[in-house]
Amino acid sequence: MANPIIAPFPSTRLRRMRRTANLRAMISETDLSAANLIWPIFVTEVAGAEGEIPSMPGVERLTLDGAKRAAEKAARLNIPAICIFPHSDQELKTESCQRAWDPDNIGNRAIRAIKETVPELAVMTDIALDPYNINGHDGFVVDGEIVNDETVEALVKMALAQADAGADILGPSDMMDGRIGALRAALELEGHKDVAILSYAAKFASAFYGPFRDAVGASGRLVGDKKTYQINPGNRQEALRCVARDLTEGADMVMVKPGMPYLDICREVKDRFAAPTFAYQVSGEYAMLEGAIRNGWLSRDAMLESLLAFRRAGCDGVLSYFAPAIAEMLA
Template sequence: MFPLERGRRLRVSESIRSLVRETIVTPADFMFPMFIAEGSNVEEAIPSMPGIYRRSIDLTVKEVKELYALGIRAVNIYVKVGEHLKDNTGKEAWNPNGLMQQAIKAIKDACPEMIVMPDVALDPYSIYGHDGIIGKGKILNDPTVEALMQMSVSHAAAGADFVAPSDMMDGRVLRIRQALDTSGYTDVGIMSYSAKYASAFYGPFRDALDSAPVDNAEIPKDKKTYQMDYANRLEAIKEALYDVEEGADIVMVKPGMAYLDIVREVKDAVHVPVAVFQVSGEYAMVKAASERGWLDHDKIMMEQLTCIKRAGASLISTYFAKEAAILLSK
């Protein structure tokens, strides 16, 4: 008790503060989300996400090598496919010569030690912009799971280290695990988006992939019948536990900063690594405020990343990954 105990003794200098610091962030904590475009030598800026681009495979490979040199060891990859390839079945998603499959192969050939975690969801391939197959005005769970199984096996065949189902269909982790094992890919892991909330923070991401639900009165107007209600807490724990029981190697909470209470509770409930996705809207807000001089960009970036890890994240998928790694190298 005071005056024998004075907490400020451990805050006197940066040397002392660093000596007793509980949470240390390193580039190895990060995954970098990457957007893949058709063509070659293509680099398209995403206006709502300053500093983030859609790149063709050749430029993506170049970027991956730079990321690896900075100490980043994992990438999430997403593809923007042409409208002519979209339908209600998502069949382009498991085309062995599809854009995603080509990207996986190219990255693993160029940088074998980089962990590649391709997104498993149908929205980039759907004419409706939904994560599932639609029938009679509803998202059909079980037919969608069948499609996700084929998609996951095709990713594994292309060389993916993990598949990352982000769709929030019921039972998909178990079925994907069974499909991978039956196909001989027992070493390919599953990073499941277990607690993915129906969030307004995803807007810039949907700009990047043109994957927002279309305006059609005959289909669901949003993703709330499968993504989670942001008012709920216990549901997140239940979903994470289900996914672990079904074979998930890593579970994810998405979004990040506004959901750190969920991160901590999931971390306490499961015995597998917990990933957190600091999503596009969170990134865009920091960029916009710092561009106006309202916030110190680098300080806010590192504070947020540290807080996400402190809450229990084993790994952080973040659009800040490259910038943070560069800053940490100085």
């Protein structure tokens, strides 16, 4: 009897399916498209404040006309949603934050301008008092304390003004207790039953937000500590409890913020709750990657890889300042 043929190498060669681009495409486990992107933009009402933000190279504060052009660009690139962050006049910020629910504040004017320009584009907003708060906080400050229940009452007024202006998705980023239930009840009562809530359900007290505060003019203005309402970066179980609570109270979608340092949280949120899950690739993440790319330390493929990592971690979508560049690369 002839000796059996002995393979010179184990029969499983995983490189077989990596040999060509088509073979690699056949077994790709994770995909990324423009449909997975939300593009955050900054809209200013301050004369002369438009233009590039120094700590976020390539990102600009826009006028209302600039916001309209951004909306048109998003539509051309098949980006389904744009998220508005207002840069308001420092001289008009107050402790009472009443401009937060003014129908004619810069955020609400931007909603209307974008919906008039590109009606089919989904418009997401930010719900927190900090753009209009002289103290720089997401909530009212009383005797050095960021108070919860009074803030929630104000957030409801802010949300209704945004819904009246035409917002499709409300993004409560304040991390006050009970605000999702209050917002959902008010929206139903006032006839805005189809307005979606994408809750910043797991927002951590992170060091990665610095450039964003430059962009909205909030740097160095805090009176009090955001750690009293944002989650300790080391607390995984607390983050999951926050997500569970917000879904129970009526959130349609949930978000983890920041993004890349918290991919473990993204994965667990998706696996545990099976709800639409998003992450925010925040300003500090953007600044690090873009800075390295501009210095030639990384190729532009790094931004694409970073977005793919969010998808691999279970995210249905990502808020990213790279959104238009990514969409152009994918096209």
